Amino acid sequence: MSTQKYHHGDLKAQLIRQGLKLLDAEGYDGFSLRKAAKACGVSQTAPYRHFKSKDDLISAITNHALDAFGRRLQAAVELHPGEPMAQLTEMGVAYVRFFAENPETLRLLFLSDIRLRRRFAAGASQHRHVNAFGVLQDTITGLKETYPELPFSQDELILYSWGMVHGISTLIAADELPNNEETLARAENVIRGIFEIKQTGLRRD
Numbered sequence: 725m726s727t728q729k730y731h732h733g734d735l736k737a738q739l740i741r742q743g744l745k746l747l748d749a750e751g752y753d754g755f756s757l758r759k760a761a762k763a764c765g766v767s768q769t770a771p772y773r774h775f776k777s778k779d780d781l782i783s784a785i786t787n788h789a790l791d792a793f794g795r796r797l798q799a800a801v802e803l804h805p806g807e808p809m810a811q812l813t814e815m816g817v818a819y820v821r822f823f824a825e826n827p828e829t830l831r832l833l834f835l836s837d838i839r840l841r842r843r844f845a846a847g848a849s850q851h852r853h854v855n856a857f858g859v860l861q862d863t864i865t866g867l868k869e870t871y872p873e874l875p876f877s878q879d880e881l882i883l884y885s886w887g888m889v890h891g892i893s894t895l896i897a898a899d900e901l902p903n904n905e906e907t908l909a910r911a912e913n914v915i916r917g918i919f920e921i922k923q924t925g926l927r928r929d
Contacts, residue, residue, distance in 0.1 A: 735773070739771055739774060740785050743760045743763075743781050743785045744785050744829065744832065746763060747782065747828075748828035751836070751837055752782075752836075755778055755782070757778050760778075789826070789829045790833075790856065792822075792826075792829075796819075796822045797815050797822075800814040800815045808866035808869075811863045812919060813915060815859070816888070816919070819890070820889050820892050820908065823893035830893055830894065830897040834890075835898075860886060861882065867881065868881070
């Protein structure tokens with residue numbers, strides 16, 4: 725089987741992309757470098773140029789997913805500098821849209837079997853990526869500093885905000901809600917509506 729269609733660096737990226745789909749379909753036990761090679765249309769030995777084992781590829785897949793997710797949330801926050809309520813709103817919309825576009829990533833990070841999650845957690849702990857939870861935490865901290873009269877602790881605000889958008893995202897990833905633009909528009913209206921009501925109530929004239 726020819727490998728000529730891949731540049732050396734392109735194969736690594738392709739293995740990560742196809743590997744995520746394989747993990748979603750096969751789980752940890754069914755996943756292998758051999759299957760990843762087949763999905764990419766390359767020889768069985770080709771993946772070893774980039775990854776020494778399937779756990780090594782799983783770590784790379786996880787780190788890539790965490791980076792992409794963190795960057796999406798960070799970009800949402802940067803749309804509204806100095807406006808923590810607007811940042812939180814934009815982040816919620818970005819959260820749902822990211823996982824609607826990448827439902828296999830949500831299933832990998834939050835719903836996969838415990839052995840797989842332990843392996844990618846070990847790899848992620850050694851990787852410097854944009855910390856998505858840290859982005860949320862920093863935004864909530866800014867919100868509490870701007871509106872100290874909020875009747876909730878920081879942990880309660882994180883639970884409320886994260887729980888709402890994660891619940892919607894999980895329903896979509898689990899096919900309990902249709903993954904289409906109508907659902908996403910409805911979710912965005914809910915998120916923006918809830919936070920706009922809260923912002924109106926807190927606005928200082």
